[in-house]
Amino acid sequence: MNYIDNILFAILLCVGIGYFAMNVKKLIRNIKLGKDVNRKDNPSARWKNMAMIALGQSKMVKRPIAGFLHIIVYAGFIIINIEVLEIIIDGLFGTHRVFSFLGGFYDFLIGSFEVLALLVLVAVIIFWARRNAIKLKRFWNSEMKGWPKSDGNIILYFEMVLMTLFLVMNATDVHFQANHSGNVISQFIAPLFSNFSVESLHVIERTAWWLHITGILVFLNYLYFSKHLHILLAFPNTYFADLNPKGELDNLESVTNEVKLMMDPNVDPFAAPANPDAVPGKFGASDVQDLNWVQLLNAYTCTECGRCTSSCPANQTGKKLSPRKIMMDTRDRLEEVGKNIDANKGIFVDDNKSLLNDYITTEELWACTSCNACVEECPVNISPLSIIIDMxxxxxxxxxxxxxxxxxxxxxxxxxxxxxxxxxxxxxxxxDEN
Known part of the structure; x- marks a missing residue:
């Protein structure tokens, strides 16, 4: 690889990571629009939640088929991307398989990556079939039309292409195949290119290499616009989740303070307020700024898997309520507010819209039975119920x-x-009746 290739790779890397960092900054800004809430208590329980639920996928396997397939894709995403570090070093310094000095351990790693890549490819194809051929009901609710439906398929195509490029890259690497070590899957793909010259194989290998790393950077930046943002946010979301028993609702501080004042015999009910110019606090929530930051984090973390809606008794009896839609609407409104702030130099200008009525109807809110089934089913500890209660x-x-x-x-x-x-x-x- 010549210096021009190194420079082009460095530019590609900086642009990809820079754009991602810009969107992460915007994401954090949007989440911080929510009201403050203390979620720093009991750190040991929070770390355990994150380890078991986000890392260990403990709630995913409650539905064994989807859970097992998801663990394959999840493991593939985490482990195969270790190889990205090698690609970055090779791209910046012009080396080729820089970690090959690890010898047999490197061969074991690459072999494991290839097996995982094949398993991910199979799992993703099954996911596609469940969504588009079998048409599982929870993927075809009314809120899953348009972009949400396309987004679910786009991410599957992304994963198919990335895994295929990785295997083709290995299959056309002449020196790698000549070693007959680590090519546990690609050795069966290599014969497809047996009629190509060494020069042609090099071109195919380099093309697959460039497309693979470019695809990963595109995928990274696509996350912000996709439901797959949960890949990153599942960890903080499970850490900051509510630790109180399900069914225990929080008390509004404003209401609690009013009750305390009413019960205090030393308070003068006719006394002038300490700050007559202060804007009285709102009871409950009508827009995203009235929710707390954890609820907004929940909205961005939603995987749109539909487990919440499929277990909702109100939805099962034909009511309009869909807990998944509650989270999707909250995220869409939050994005709308964020774009408003961007367009007005950091200040939100009233757009005469709100989460209530413009996105979520009162019919949906009052259909909820407060049973917590949606909270129990969510694989990343999202609570649609908390938003419903506040509204x-x-x-x-x-x-x-x-x-x-x-x-x-x-x-x-x-x-x-x-x-x-x-x-x-x-x-x-x-x-006295008897």
């Missing part, structure tokens, strides 16, 4: 827009001290 709180406390049945229940609690429409004096009449 319900806004509807109830800011807009008094609860369903009639819920308003009746709250009126009964206020007037009768119980959810039922009975006078307090009649509450024990049931004991």
């Amino acid at each position: 319900r709180r806004y509807l109830v406390m800011e807009q008094s827009a609860a369903p009639m049945s819920l308003n009746a229940m709250m009126s009964n609690i206020e007037n009768n001290g119980a959810p039922w429409q009975y006078n307090q004096q009649d509450r024990l009449n049931w004991k």
Whole structure:
């Protein structure tokens, strides 16, 4: 490889990594638009969650077929990309298989990479068939049309091409094949190129090499625009996940403070506020800025796998609610807000839109039974329920827009001290019925 190739490779590497870094900075900015929440407690439990769920894939294998195939692809992604380090060194310094000095260990590594590449290729083809030929129901919900549907297939094609290029690169490397070591899969592909001259094989090998590393950099930058951002965000998402028991809802600090003031006999109810110019806090959430940063991290981490929606009892009975759509809508609105900020020099300009109504309808929110099935099923500990609850709180406390049945229940609690429409004096009449 001459110096021009080294320079071109360095430029390609800098552009690819630079664009990725720019998008990561934007991603962090968008997540920080959320309200602060403390998730630094119990670090040992958080590290365990991350190790078991993000690294160990413990929740993926609850559905054995998809779980096993996903582990193959995941292992392939992690292990095969160790080889990327060698490609980068070769590209920058003009060497060829620089780690070959490791001898037998190198042959073992490359052989393992080839086996994994073949397994990943098979797994991805099966994933494609499940999505497009068998047409599993959870991949064909209404929210999975347009870009989400295309995105799911594009990433599969990406992986097919990258694995094929890796195997072709090895199969056409004359010196590598001549050693008959480490070429456990590519040796069966090499005969396809037996009629080519050494010069032609070199051209094919170099072309596959360049396309492979270029594809990896394109794939890296595609992640920001894809549901496969979870490849990176699954780790922080599982670390910062809520450790409280499922079903335990957090209390709004603003409401808690109001109750404490009401119960404090030393507080003057007619006293002027300490800061009359302060904007009162909003109860609940109507837009992404009202959610906390962990909920926004959840939105970006969503894999769109549909396990949450397929286990949702409301969705199973024909209700409009889809927990997956809740997360996708939150992410789409957050991206819209981020682009608004970019277009207005770092300041958000009111666009007369919000997450509530423009993206998520009240019908969806009130269809939720709060059963936590979606939270339990998510393979990366996302909580659509927390967003639903916060938006319900806004509807109830800011807009008094609860369903009639819920308003009746709250009126009964206020007037009768119980959810039922009975006078307090009649509450024990049931004991006389027999």
